[in-house]
Amino acid sequence: MTNAPVLDVKQLRTSFFSEDGEIPAVDEVSFSVNKGEILGIVGESGCGKSVTSLSIMKLIPQPPGKIVGGEILLNGENLVASSEKRMREIRGNEVAMIFQEPMTSLNPLFTIGNQLIEGIKIHTKIGKKEAFQQAVDMLKLVGLPRAEQIMNDYPHQLSGGMRQRVMIAMALSCHPKLLIADEPTTALDVTIQAQILSLMKDLNEKLDTAIVLITHDLGVVAEVCERVIVMYAGKVVEEAPVMEIFKNPKHPYTLGLLQSVPDVRENKERLYSIPGNVPKPGSIKTGCRFAARCEFVHDRCLTDNPPLYKVNGAEEHTVRCFLHEQGGAVSG
Amino acid sequence: MLSYTIKRVMSLIPVLLGLSLIVFFMIRAIPGDPAQIILGQLATKEAVAELTKQLGLDQPWYIQYFTYLGGLLTGDLGESIKTKTAISQEIWPYLAATIELSVCAMAIAIFIGVNAGIISAWYQNSWFDYIAMVLALIGVSMPIFWLGLMEQWVFAINLDWLPTSGREEVRNPVESITNIYMIDTLLQGRMDQFWDVIKHLILPAFALATIPMAIIARITRSSMLEVMRSDFIRTARAKGLRMFWVVYKHSLKNAIIPVLTIIGLQSGLLLGGAILTETIFSWPGMGRYIYDAINARDYPVIQSGILVIAFIFVMINLVVDLLYAAIDPRIKYN
Known part of the structure; x- marks a missing residue:
């Protein structure tokens, strides 16, 4: 399913400005999403995943945040240079977004119907009746029973899973070309997680909507994504097709992430965890940002900033680590 | 319910x-x-x-x-010692005057206060925000009698735009039907008198509105700031909704409940607290009625007057409580 990219992010740099100066939360991040593809963005909390997604929507709270460099090309149109008016036309229409917290992402004081119809009427010139019907159809599409009744319900009358389905219905109601899902299943329990994921995958195939799935859960990635980007401290550290990442991880950070996934077949006392924490954005000025937590750290990592290297013998696999300068393998 | x-x-x-x-x-x-x-x-x-x-x-x-x-x-409020008339008969013109003044003052306070609070929150830390909040701070700490006198000095005496005091033009008195002069003049189609009544209302209404306006502005601002950080506001923006509707539809409805509480409490204070304003502007309302009764030790008038004000106060707050449930579907009274 590789066609022209729907979204092409080039050297994106989003910073927050405080009294201490510029703090880059996303630092020269580049990636692209093809039509109908599901791309996963993985990383720990605070590594810049959400800032990346909010940058694409241009919903970074400003001030203190600001996109300071790079390009975000949506079907060739640079969103970084777009006016707020143009962005309003794009949001919800060409790019839609769903969020982590279905419990708080819907306005508690308006009915589901009101909130769905509102979104439809912003971008289309149809009458109230048609908008209502379209909203009902969307609710049915995301698998909600008694759709007509739910239209008159308030968010507090629905469960978390139902609300996330409503959010998905709302996001897809104008048939966007790209859906950004920022940890859509994190707040849900496991069985509901699986339902929501299969719903997203299903709709991806039905409507041919490209999806950027942001998560810290590698299980989720394995289940639905075709390609994965691993982010660490505002930088892309590894990019590869999903099977490749699981079979042949290259970056020590990716390796650490994979090791910390629990496996039911093993009877381990303690789960592996990467030592240390994600550094505060802007705190590391020189060298590799993962150096302080890396098992394979050597002198060069502390002084030079590694570029992205192509991994030998693998297609579409890049990694930001000096160990792979000549295509060497990490032996762990 | x-x-x-x-x-x-x-x-x-x-x-x-x-x-x-x-x-x-x-x-x-x-x-x-x-x-x-x-x-x-x-x-x-x-x-x-x-x-x-x-x-x-x-x-x-x-x-x-x-x-x-x-x-x-039995519905008998007693008889005034001074005038020997039934209080239930003579109280209405005074009460109507106070209601007219308080409703106007509250309308001004709500309109300006809520909007100033919203804009301050929307453009947080802008010059508008700073100026509005400094003015609000001055507003709450301003003595009404001083503000009233200054208003009279500037707008009535120096600029001569508005009358100093009273409810109506003495030489062109309003024929009372309901005793709420804005309604009476409109009912009689007397537009000249209607403008007269409005002119007389402006200064006392603004004097009376100042404190509630300042409090409403501050409460609205803090309530809006909290709501505007919510996830559902981000959702509304992600839909492509105009900022105006994000603020006035999605944020305001969520932020309004604490503001309503303050409005309810302040309306009560207006009814009672109008005494100073009514005295300065010679407004023939409840404040003056009770004040004169106290001077004359007219016990029944004082008792019944205060009771009527208390009754209205409690009723307003009942309405506010019922409004909560109308606004927020999660609030249910059983």
């Missing part, structure tokens, strides 16, 4: 009973004898004793209180 309303109205009874008792004793604690004041300094002791007996003030307090209470239960 209905049973809740009935329950709330029933709970008014002990509140008003307690209040009537407190007022009853407090007035009697004020030094000065009504009979003496009516008859003047030179009256003989016998005449004073005779009048005291006529007024029923020689009876023990519990008989006086229960006679008064008995009257209240």
Whole structure:
């Protein structure tokens, strides 16, 4: 399913400005999403995943945040240079977004119907009746029973899973070309997680909507994504097709992430965890940002900033680590 | 909802009973004898004793209180000692004047206060925000009598834009039907008088509105700031909704409940607190009515006047409580 990219992010740099100066939360991040593809963005909390997604929507709270460099090309149109008016036309229409917290992402004081119809009427010139019907159809599409009744319900009358389905219905109601899902299943329990994921995958195939799935859960990635980007401290550290990442991880950070996934077949006392924490954005000025937590750290990592290297013998696999300068393998 | 309303109205009874008792004793604690004041300094002791007996003030307090209470239960607010008229008959023009003034003041306070709060929150830390919040701080700390006098000095005396005091043009009096002059003049189609009434209202209404306006602005701002950080606001923006609707539809409805509470409490204060404003602007309202009654030790008028104001205050707050449920579907009264 590789066609022209729907979204092409080039050297994106989003910073927050405080009294201490510029703090880059996303630092020269580049990636692209093809039509109908599901791309996963993985990383720990605070590594810049959400800032990346909010940058694409241009919903970074400003001030203190600001996109300071790079390009975000949506079907060739640079969103970084777009006016707020143009962005309003794009949001919800060409790019839609769903969020982590279905419990708080819907306005508690308006009915589901009101909130769905509102979104439809912003971008289309149809009458109230048609908008209502379209909203009902969307609710049915995301698998909600008694759709007509739910239209008159308030968010507090629905469960978390139902609300996330409503959010998905709302996001897809104008048939966007790209859906950004920022940890859509994190707040849900496991069985509901699986339902929501299969719903997203299903709709991806039905409507041919490209999806950027942001998560810290590698299980989720394995289940639905075709390609994965691993982010660490505002930088892309590894990019590869999903099977490749699981079979042949290259970056020590990716390796650490994979090791910390629990496996039911093993009877381990303690789960592996990467030592240390994600550094505060802007705190590391020189060298590799993962150096302080890396098992394979050597002198060069502390002084030079590694570029992205192509991994030998693998297609579409890049990694930001000096160990792979000549295509060497990490032996762990 | 209905049973809740009935329950709330029933709970008014002990509140008003307690209040009537407190007022009853407090007035009697004020030094000065009504009979003496009516008859003047030179009256003989016998005449004073005779009048005291006529007024029923020689009876023990519990008989006086229960006679008064008995009257209240049958809807009789008593009779003014000074004018010898039934209070229920003479109170309405005063009450109407106060209602007209308070409603206008509250409308100004809500309109300006809520909008200033919204814009301050929307453009947080902008020059508008700073200026509005400094003005609000000055507003809450401003003594009404000083503000009223300054308004008169600037707008009535120096600029001569508006009348200094009163409710109407003395040479062109309004013919009263409901005693709410804005309605009366409109009913009679007298637009000239309608503008007169508005002109007379502006200065006292702004003087009275200042404090509630400042409080409303500050509460609206902090409530809006909290709401605008919510996830659902981000959702609304992600839909492509205009910022205006994000603020005035999605944020405001969520932020308005604490503001409503303040509006309810402040309306009560307006009814009672209008005394200063009414005195400065010679506004013939409840404040003046009760103030004159206190000077004349007109016990029944003081008692009933305060009771009427208290009743309105409690009713306004009942309406506010019911509005909560109308705004927020998660609030249910059983």
